[in-house]
Amino acid sequence: SQQGEEDPQALSIQEGENATMNCSYKTSINNLQWYRQNSGRGLVHLILIRSNEREKHSGRLRVTLDTSKKSSSLLITASRAADTASYFCATDVNGDMRFGAGTRLTVKP
Amino acid sequence: EAGVAQSPRYKIIEKRQSVAFWCNPISGHATLYWYQQILGQGPKLLIQFQNNGVVDDSQLPKDRFSAERLKGVDSTLKIQPAKLEDSAVYLCASSLVRENTIYFGEGSWLTVV
Numbered sequence: 663s664q665q666g667e668e669d670p671q672a673l674s675i676q677e678g679e680n681a682t683m684n685c686s687y688k689t690s691i692n693n694l695q696w697y698r699q700n701s702g703r704g705l706v707h708l709i710l711i712r713s714n715e716r717e718k719h720s721g722r723l724r725v726t727l728d729t730s731k732k733s734s735s736l737l738i739t740a741s742r743a744a745d746t747a748s749y750f751c752a753t754d755v756n757g758d759m760r761f762g763a764g765t766r767l768t769v770k771p
Numbered sequence: 772e773a774g775v776a777q778s779p780r781y782k783i784i785e786k787r788q789s790v791a792f793w794c795n796p797i798s799g800h801a802t803l804y805w806y807q808q809i810l811g812q813g814p815k816l817l818i819q820f821q822n823n824g825v826v827d828d829s830q831l832p833k834d835r836f837s838a839e840r841l842k843g844v845d846s847t848l849k850i851q852p853a854k855l856e857d858s859a860v861y862l863c864a865s866s867l868v869r870e871n872t873i874y875f876g877e878g879s880w881l882t883v884v
Contacts, residue, residue, distance in 0.1 A: 695872065704775075704862060704875035705814065750813050752873075758827055759804070759873055761813035 666694075666751040666762035674768040681738040683765040685751030686731075693754045694727055696736050698747045699764070705750065708736075743771045773797065775876035777863050783882045789851035792879045796844070796865030802826075804873065805838055805848050806862040814862055820846065853883045 669684045685694070693712045697705040711718045711727045711734065718725045724737040738745055748764040776795040784790050796803050801822050806814035817836065818828040822843040831838065835854070840846040850857055860878040 697875075704877045705864075705873075707872050707874065710872055757802070757868075758816070758819070760816060761806075763811075763813045 666753050666760065668749070668751055668762045668765040670765060671763070672766045672768070674770065675741055677741060677743055677769055677771050679741055681741050681745070681767055681769070683736045683749050683767070685734045685736070685762060687753045688732065689755055690729075691753045691755055694734050695752045695754065695759075696723075696725060697750045697752060697761075699750065700747045738767075741769045743769050745769050775863055775865055775874055777876035777879050779879060780877065781880045783884060784853055786855055786883050787852040789849065790853060790881060791847050791849045792861050792863070794846045794848070794863030794876060796846070796863070797874055800865035800867055800874075801843070802866045802868060802871075803840055803846050804864040805846070806864065808860045808862055808878070810859070817848070850881075853881075855883050857881060858883045
């Protein structure tokens with residue numbers, strides 16, 4: 663069964679705008695990770711946030727985690743056409759990684 | 772550092788036939804995963820190995836799917852007999868230890884006709 667649920671399912675923005683994707687989950691977690699998948703390719707790890715962390719940054723990515731609400735958000739700032747991809751959150755419960763259905767992001771040039 | 776290698780990249784078979792996928796994880800990675808990803812959905816964990824032992828295979832359809840990881844390195848995933856609903860991408864992934872970043876291969880695309 664899948665643990666995380668991403669919202670929205672699809673997002674379309676203009677280049678230069680910010681994109682925000684949300685992930686909700688059901689059980690307590692050790693950490694939460696975000697992955698990107700370009701069409702026809704494997705998943706690429708973006709960022710990992712542990713259950714005792716609230717915010718993490720990596721380049722143009724900002725991830726927040728609210729364990730009381732069992733939710734996380736991924737913010738991509740100053741988006742580029744190359745950011746067009748599907749984004750998945752994955753929850754780690756004692757080494758058991760479960761993925762959501764993903765958000766399909768389209769960045770228009 | 773070499774990534775996770777998978778083969779074949781693409782496979783088309785008829786229903787009721789068998790197919791096998793091979794995976795070579797990143798060197799030194801103890802944990803190996805097989806995921807099934809149906810078009811438009813997120814990856815679904817089929818089986819997880821820690822070295823050559825199975826940690827979780829609760830979502831593996833054991834009547835038709837089997838997987839092994841001999842000597843704790845390479846792994847094979849077999850489907851026999853295949854059904855139409857098995858059409859998906861089969862992703863192999865590995866991590867240094869559990870509770871760590873997972874690295875994915877490019878996937879093996881299976882079409883069952």
